[in-house]
Amino acid sequence: MSDIASNLTEVLQTALRRYPATGALWLGYSGGLDSSVLLHLLATAKIPFTALHIHHGLSAQADAWLVHCETEAARLGVPFVAMKVEVDGKRGGVEQGARDARYAAFIHKMGARDQVLLAQHGDDQSETFLLRLLRGAGVLGLGGMVQQRGIGASGEGKSLLRPLLGVSRAELEQYAAVNELRWVEDDSNADVAYDRNYLRSQVAPALKARWPLNARVAQACENLREAAGLLEELAGEDLSRCGVREESFGGSIGLTVFRDLSVPRQKNLLRGWLASLGAQMPEAAHLGQALSQLEARDDAVIEVPLGERVLRRYRDRLYLTPQLPRLELVAGEGEWSWDGVVSLALPGGWTLSPSRDWPAGEYSVRFRSHGERARPRERHHSQTLKKLLQEYGLPPWLRDQVPLVSREGTLLAVGDLFVTEEGPPKPPIWTFLD
CATH class of the missing domain: 3.40.50.620 (HUPs)
Known part of the structure; x- marks a missing residue:
């Protein structure tokens, strides 16, 4: 040889x-x-x-x-x-x-x-x-x-x-x-x-x-990967401090603590957060745009694409979500039958599954069409679904995609948020398959 x-x-x-x-x-x-x-x-x-x-x-x-x-x-x-x-x-x-x-x-x-x-x-x-x-x-x-x-x-x-x-x-x-x-x-x-x-x-x-180019580059890459590892550790610590939590659609962190970080640490946190989700890194300009938009007035709609993800703001939390699928329903569609046993695949990547003690039966499922009213089991009076979704803290970008579960025309559950008096003890499980 x-x-x-x-x-x-x-x-x-x-x-x-x-x-x-x-x-x-x-x-x-x-x-x-x-x-x-x-x-x-x-x-x-x-x-x-x-x-x-x-x-x-x-x-x-x-x-x-x-x-x-x-x-x-x-x-x-x-x-x-x-x-x-x-x-x-x-x-x-x-x-x-x-x-x-x-x-x-x-x-x-x-x-x-x-x-x-x-x-x-x-x-x-x-x-x-x-x-x-x-x-x-x-x-x-x-x-x-x-x-x-x-x-x-x-x-x-x-x-x-x-x-x-x-x-x-x-x-x-x-x-x-x-x-x-x-x-x-x-x-x-x-x-x-x-x-x-x-x-x-x-x-x-x-x-x-x-110069011995390959050797010098190899050494530089090793040094830079070590520095990247330290930045990754810092991003993890900052995410933890900001109270990172998994949501039904993406994840969120506390906005108050995030704003207390320096701008470089904010950018590093966002990069680390994206990396932890296996998402591609956005360009530096997009990160800068995202941070500048977070300073908009509290009622402003914040929706900044960061590669495959979207940065959003709601109340006192910052959300990193998948791209929101557009619901393109064919005329005449928009209501689905569900047996309450097998998970039901809904348009846009959503899934409705029975919770514990959810009974089998013949249910109909549809998305919100505006103007509906509902009365959660613990309430004495009905309210508009729009107001209830706000009270239950459902982010605005999900309100048109929340499934309404009914039986024989009677509303039983709204997503995984609440059940009505006529519904089972607990709402079903509503998840997004990312």
């Missing part, structure tokens, strides 16, 4: 020992130099895995690349799977759309506790660092790619591992030459209209001629 083969094999096996997978191993195999080297390393080391090729359909050569990958995997005796995906470039451009589609395909194909290996290397890390620096990223973004992290839904144990992150592209080229590997070249890699390609061909070579 050559020195380069021995070195890279040790790097691979060290990473696998450090981050062992209890499920199956997959390789994200594009057919390019990097993944071709990792394919050969895994096969030569007789490590069981499956090569997974994602067909994006963005290049005229995509079909030929698929055939190449299948042929090379067969030559090495490696199980091979290909998946075709559709790329949506509307948010973040084609590169980001392709990445999102690729990761979604990995997650879909992987089983619980499986691990997918990607062949990103030290040069990729340097390019990512420079790219994020020039886009004005914060501490977390400048921390670069981590070697291992979880992907997919929490609790499934799926993970991603980059075993070659400390290896240079030159070392991969040397390994490929020694082992006479064959790989495909993506013609788009030469297009300097893409920022990453411009950095790779025009900027990185000049920096490497003067």
Whole structure:
């Protein structure tokens, strides 16, 4: 075994020992130099895995690349799977759309506790660092790619591992030459209209001629990740101080304590809160806009998108919620039958489930249509539903989506807020499936 083969094999096996997978191993195999080297390393080391090729359909050569990958995997005796995906470039451009589609395909194909290996290397890390620096990223973004992290839904144990992150592209080229590997070249890699390609061909070579770029970037990323960890701890402490709590739709914190924090700590709290929900980080401008709107008069409607979430204000609390689904009911619809036993899926992602002691029966469920009146069991007089929803503290953005449960025309329950005199002891369970 050559020195380069021995070195890279040790790097691979060290990473696998450090981050062992209890499920199956997959390789994200594009057919390019990097993944071709990792394919050969895994096969030569007789490590069981499956090569997974994602067909994006963005290049005229995509079909030929698929055939190449299948042929090379067969030559090495490696199980091979290909998946075709559709790329949506509307948010973040084609590169980001392709990445999102690729990761979604990995997650879909992987089983619980499986691990997918990607062949990103030290040069990729340097390019990512420079790219994020020039886009004005914060501490977390400048921390670069981590070697291992979880992907997919929490609790499934799926993970991603980059075993070659400390290896240079030159070392991969040397390994490929020694082992006479064959790989495909993506013609788009030469297009300097893409920022990453411009950095790779025009900027990185000049920096490497003067400094050990990969080593300096790796050290900077390690320092920045340490700083990001401290900021994460601070965000957790501030969230706790602000009384973070889970709501039926998103979560909330106390606004009074939040306002006592400095602006940098407010921004850090919001970033930490979003990260704890697995949401994407918003741009700095959006965070600034959110904080400025919180100073509006108390009766103003605050609704600021922060990536996939929305920041809202109601009374003395600040809410971070999913995007509120729009209810688009077809004419003639808007009322559903419920047996009181099986959970009822409602439009917009809502679910109505029986609470303890809720009896089986024939119920009808509909959303509020305005003008209704109701009398909670503990009240002596009926009131407008609008006033009752305010008294029970239901945030304004949910008031048109609260389900009304009736039987034979008699109102029994309003969401999970209250029951009427004719209703069961407790209201049903009303939840949103985020």
